[in-house]
């Protein structure tokens with residue numbers, strides 16, 4: 001089944017001029033954070049980014065949302081290495097997750113899924129699927145393989161992100177520079193290009209996400225919502241604090257990680273979030 005080419009919630013990419021202007025303004029507003037993020041995108045030297053280069057964190061400019069496609073599966077295992085039993089070119093993807101003020105966000109959930117080197121998704125098990133969390137510095141690191149191509153699409157990696165205590169989920173895709181199909185894939189968006197370089201026989205890629213989460217006014221990331229859920233029946237849309245207890249299907253569970261519940265994350269499905277008591 002081909003992916004729907006409709007792109008929901010998509011914002012137009014920044015032009016080169018807009019990007020340079022935005023970074024300049026941001027550097028005055030929050031110099032420490034922006035200085036760090038610009039460096040990850042290779043723009044700290046002041047050189048104009050090429051058209052095919054990714055954008056840095058720009059205050060107020062959130063990462064573009066894209067279609068989920070037909071191959072998402074909830075309940076992926078928590079792991080930062082998807083390569084067990086998988087052949088292909090090793091790819092290490094790393095970066096940060098920021099709020100709108102380009103401040104790092106810790107404990108953000110990132111759920112990745114992708115095709116294998118032959119362009120096939122594992123829709124039965126969880127090959128090349130997994131979720132992880134940003135660390136105290138808002139950093140994440142995933143080891144995987146370069147995904148293969150399949151009809152109708154350029155090379156890409158799918159991901160969903162959710163900040164702790166936040167109901168919004170960002171669903172998007174990441175792209176590889178220099179791919180011929182980037183020019184013909186109607187879903188492709190150049191603002192979602194990773195920085196990719198060859199290291200030995202593998203690849204290293206970086207990408208920084210910016211979520212639609214307000215800045216805290218402090219460089220130290222802190223949860224901006226107070227999870228209050230718990231004590232009743234599990235319900236999608238409810239923010240749950242670590243330690244909160246719910247009932248579901250006649251069983252009682254304790255929340256292991258603050259998050260906002262969503263369909264597919266029912267307690268029996270996500271042992272990373274809920275422990276049965």
Ligand SMILES: [Fe+2]
Pocket residue numbers: 003069071115153156158
């Ligand atoms: Fe896909």
